[in-house]
Structures are given as structure tokens and as C-alpha cells.
Amino acid sequence: MQKSSHYKTVILGAGAAGMMCAIHAGPDTLVLDHAKAPGEKIRISGGGRCNFTNMYAGPENFLGGNPHFHKSALARYTQWDFIDMVARHGIAYHEKTLGQLFCDDSAKQIIAMLLDEMARAGATLWLKTTITEVAKTESGFTLRIESEGKRKTVTCDALVLATGGKSIPKMGATGLAYDLARQFGMAVTDTRAGLVPLTFSDKRFADISGVSLPVRATAGGKSFEEALLFTHRGLSGPSILQISSYWREGEEISLNLLPASDPFTFLRQERQKAGRKQLSSALSPLLPGRLIDHLSADLGLKARLADQSDSALRTLCDQLTNWRLLPSGSEGYRTAEVTLGGVDTDGLSSKTMESKTVPGLYVIGEAADVTGWLGGFNFQWAWSSGHAAGTAIRVRG
Numbered sequence: 001m002q003k004s005s006h007y008k009t010v011i012l013g014a015g016a017a018g019m020m021c022a023i024h025a026g027p028d029t030l031v032l033d034h035a036k037a038p039g040e041k042i043r044i045s046g047g048g049r050c051n052f053t054n055m056y057a058g059p060e061n062f063l064g065g066n067p068h069f070h071k072s073a074l075a076r077y078t079q080w081d082f083i084d085m086v087a088r089h090g091i092a093y094h095e096k097t098l099g100q101l102f103c104d105d106s107a108k109q110i111i112a113m114l115l116d117e118m119a120r121a122g123a124t125l126w127l128k129t130t131i132t133e134v135a136k137t138e139s140g141f142t143l144r145i146e147s148e149g150k151r152k153t154v155t156c157d158a159l160v161l162a163t164g165g166k167s168i169p170k171m172g173a174t175g176l177a178y179d180l181a182r183q184f185g186m187a188v189t190d191t192r193a194g195l196v197p198l199t200f201s202d203k204r205f206a207d208i209s210g211v212s213l214p215v216r217a218t219a220g221g222k223s224f225e226e227a228l229l230f231t232h233r234g235l236s237g238p239s240i241l242q243i244s245s246y247w248r249e250g251e252e253i254s255l256n257l258l259p260a261s262d263p264f265t266f267l268r269q270e271r272q273k274a275g276r277k278q279l280s281s282a283l284s285p286l287l288p289g290r291l292i293d294h295l296s297a298d299l300g301l302k303a304r305l306a307d308q309s310d311s312a313l314r315t316l317c318d319q320l321t322n323w324r325l326l327p328s329g330s331e332g333y334r335t336a337e338v339t340l341g342g343v344d345t346d347g348l349s350s351k352t353m354e355s356k357t358v359p360g361l362y363v364i365g366e367a368a369d370v371t372g373w374l375g376g377f378n379f380q381w382a383w384s385s386g387h388a389a390g391t392a393i394r395v396r397g
Contacts (some may be wrong), residue, residue, distance in 0.1 A: 007124075009393050010143060010156040012176070014038035014125060016382035017365025018162030019114040024390025027122030030154065032129045032145065039111040040171050041164070045379075050107030052086065053079040053383070054376035055099035061377045063245060064369045065189055069345040070381065073353070077387035079380055089113045098226075100375045134159070134180055140360055158393050160362040162386070165339025166191060167366075173333070177343065177367035184358045187344035189369050193336035194245040197236035198253070198327040205230040208294045213287065215239055216256035220246030225259050230291075234327060241374050244330055245340055255323040261286055263317045267305065271313075275306030279316070287320075338378055342369040352392035353385055362389040 007030040011018045014033035022031050037043075042050055054061070057079045059071045083101070086093060091113060092104035103109050118125065126147050133144035140157040161177040178188045208230045215228040217239035229237035247253060263286065270282045280292050280301040296302060299319055308316070333339070343363045347356050353368070355361040364385040372378040 005153055006155045008156065009158045009160065010141070010154060011160040011162055012131060012180075013160075013162035013164060013365070013367075014127065015040075015162060015164055015365065016042055016114075016379055017164075017367075017386040018160070019118055020383050020386030021160055021162060021362075021364055021390040021393075022123040022125075023114065023117045023121050024387050024394060025121070025123070025158075025160075026390075026394040029121070029123040030156070031118070031123060031125045032131065032143075032147075033125075033127050034130055035172055036128055038125060038127065039114065041168070042111050042114075042379075043107050044171075045107055046102050048107055049102040049105070050110050051096070051100050051102050051376040051379065052093075052110055053082050053101050053380045055079060055095065055101060057099075057372075057377055057380045061373045062381065063340075063371055064345060065341075066345045066369075069348070069350050070370045070384075072350040073384040073388040074380070077384040079376075081387075082380065082383045085113065085117070086110070089116070098375055131176065134183070136184060136358065136361075158360045158362065158396070160364060160389055160393075161343070161367050162364050163367060165342060165366040166333045167193065167336040167339045169333055177363065181343045181363065181367075184355070184361060186347045186355060186357065186363075189341040189344050191339050191341035193330050193332050194340035194371050195241045195337035195374050196244045196330045196332065196335060197231065197234060198240055198244060198247065199234040199329050199331055200325075201328040203232060203234075205234060205294075206232045208288075208290045211288050211290050212237060213257065213291065214259065216259040217243045218254040218256075219243035219251065220248065222246040228255065233331065235325075238374055241337065245338075245371060245373070247327070247330075249329060250326075252324045252326050255325065256321045257291075257323060258286055258317075258320055263320055264313055267308075267313050267317070268310070271305040271308065275304065277305050278302055279305060279308070337374065338371050339366055340371050342367055345369050351388065353389040354392060362393070364389045 008028040009025045011021055011031045014031050022029050062070050091109045093101050096102050129145050129147040135142045141159040143154045145152050163177045166173050166175050209232045212229045216225045224239045224242035226238035228239050353362045353364050365382045372381050
């Protein structure tokens with residue numbers, strides 16, 4: 001450790017946002033994290049290949065209490081700026097689907113890139129460090145920490161909260177940023193798990209666990225057309241993770257199982273060609289067999305096509321394209337990719353991410369009440385908000 005206990009900037013959290021902030025905050029920056037290694041969420045993301053941004057990232061891909069707050073930071077550091085950094089470091093990448101960019105090789109390349117950029121910027125990183133106390137002083141902040149078995153006091157002019165949210169507690173996620181914000185009199189909105197599978201207490205889909213198909217899923221007035229996966233516990237897959245951020249407990253969701261088809265026209269034509277067919281057989285080109293079997297009793301799919309009037313076919317098609325379900329809950333922070341809610345952005349500057357009431361205190365990344373869609377958007381918010389705070393600190397001098 002350095003002998004000096006004073007730093008211009010101390011950043012709590014060596015995740016995506018914290019490391020990005022350190023890169024831009026300038027020298028005399030200290031990054032603290034309780035983990036054994038930096039960027040653990042980066043390392044496991046995207047199946048180990050890190051969906052580091054999205055080519056189509058824009059303000060509409062984010063939600064929070066203030067729908068305009070994130071616009072400034074995203075406009076000043078875009079996905080193309082981060083892509084340029086990735087290219088400069090010779091990291092090969094590819095688009096998987098819907099603008100999602102992944103490393104060809106490993107997410108560890110992104111972590112190595114950020115650490116290299118931090119070293120060039122003159123930032124210092126302390127891992128396996130526990131924060132025991134944080135206090136505001138007249139000129140900045142004082143932190144009591146424990147690192148490498150030693151207790152130490154560190155002071156700083158600027159303090160950045162970049163410890164993320166509560167999602168995936170087994171990786172050490174805590175609500176530290178929220179606790180510190182409240183300590184300093186800042187408002188924190190209600191938090192809940194986001195980008196998370198939905199559960200059903202009766203385990204009604206256990207018999208079709210593993211079945212997947214493209215759907216249009218809707219919750220809270222928002223729809224996403226992506227894959228759905230039935231599980232022993234309920235529903236998962238990209239479409240469900242997306243709508244989970246808009247779903248509230250006690251509300252129904254709607255599934256269109258045939259978003260790319262006109263099932264009514266198809267079934268009428270089949271009725272003319274092969275009226276003796278059962279509905280289940282007629283639907284086999286459109287839906288997975290196990291799903292048809294699962295729905296058969298409730299929807300009367302053993303009946304013959306010839307016996308179905310147009311009205312009956314319309315009713316069936318309505319049931320297939322607007323299947324309403326009431327989840328009992330979600331899998332919670334245990335498997336959630338993000339935390340919805342956080343430090344109220346009404347108390348932050350959208351240009352600098354600095355607190356409006358506590359000079360020198362900054363809140364970035366997932367700690368703030370800004371949440372992106374699935375598909376690299378939350379990483380982009382980490383890069384953009386980290387850049388905004390780091391640049392503001394550097395310019396402030």
C-alpha cells in the first residue's frame with residue numbers, strides 16, 4: 001500500500017462503472033473492493049464472453065424514476081466510444097443478435113483492458129478491502145477500512161459510490177451504496193429484482209421444462225418479442241427477463257405464442273384441406289409438441305378441425321395469442337441480473353452524477369435508479385455514467 005492516506009478520489013467498487021470512472025478521474029485515484037478480483041460480474045456475463053454493449057443503445061432502452069436522467073451521460077459516451085476502446089485493445093468481438101456485442105474469446109479480456117487503462121491513468125486498486133465507516137468532512141470524506149488484515153484511515157476529496165445493487169448476493173452484492181446514500185440524507189427509491197425469471201407456486205410448467213419458443217411477452221404495458229423458456233419453477237428466457245422489469249407482483253402477464261403467424265387463417269385453411277385432423281395435429285407445425293400436449297386438455301385440442309366453427313377457431317387463437325398468466329413471484333436477487341430502483345436520480349446531476357446536496361459525492365452505475373434492458377444496455381450505462389463522473393472529477397481538479 002502507498003504510505004499516503006489521502007487521495008483526490010476514492011471509488012467504492014471495482015466493477016464496470018467503478019473501473020470506468022477510475023480511467024477518467026485522473027491520477028491520485030484509489031479504487032476499493034471487497035472481492036478477491038475486479039469485475040466479477042463482467043467475468044460471468046454473457047456466458048463468460050461479456051455482452052459488453054449494444055449497437056442500438058439509446059435512451060429508450062432504459063427505465064427509472066426520471067425517464068430523462070440518463071440521456072446526458074449516454075449521449076456524451078456512446079456505445080461507439082466503448083467499441084473504439086475494445087478495438088484499440090485488439091479484442092475480437094461479434095454481434096450475436098439484436099445488436100448485442102460479445103467477445104469472441106473471453107470476458108476476461110474486457111477486465112484486462114479496463115485494468116490496463118486504469119494503470120495508464122495512474123489509478124490504484126485495493127482488493128479484499130472492507131469499508132467499516134464513511135464520514136463527511138469539511139473538505140471531503142474520511143473512510144475507515146480493513147485491508148490485508150490491517151486497519152487504515154483514508155481521506156479523499158471526491159467519493160464515488162459504484163458498488164452496484166443487490167443482485168446475485170452470492171457474488172458479494174450488498175446494498176452498501178444505498179446505505180451510504182441514506183446516511184448522507186439522499187433519497188433511495190424502492191428496489192426490486194430485475195431481468196429475472198418469473199415463478200409459479202404450483203410449478204405448472206414442470207412437465208414442459210426445457211421447452212423454448214419465440215413469443216411476444218407483455219407486462220406493465222411493455223412488450224418484447226424474444227425467446228421464452230419453460231422451467232420447473234416457471235418462466236425464463238430473454239422475453240421473460242425483459243418484461244420482469246415492468247411486471248409488478250399481483251399483475252398478470254400476457255404471452256402471444258404465435259407472434260409471427262396468423263393462426264386463424266392457417267387453421268381455416270387446414271380445416272378445408274384436412275378436416276378430420278385433430279386441432280393438436282394441425283397446430284404441430286406452429287408449436288412444440290410438448291407444449292401442445294400441455295395445453296391440450298384446457299383448450300380442447302383433441303377435437304376435430306371439421307367440428308370447429310370460425311367463432312370457435314377465433315376463440316382458440318385468442319387463447320394462444322393472449323395467454324394470460326399470474327406469476328406468484330420472481331426468483332429474486334439470487335438470479336436477477338440487475339436491481340431496479342436505487343439512489344433517486346432527482347438528487348443527482350445528470351451531467352456529472354454528483355449529489356446535489358453532498359458536494360464531492362458521486363453515484364454511478366447500478367447504484368443509481370437507472371436500469372437497462374437485457375442485451376448489453378446495463379454495461380453501457382456503467383461505461384457512460386462512469387465516464388461522466390470521472391470526467392467531471394478530473395475537470396474539477
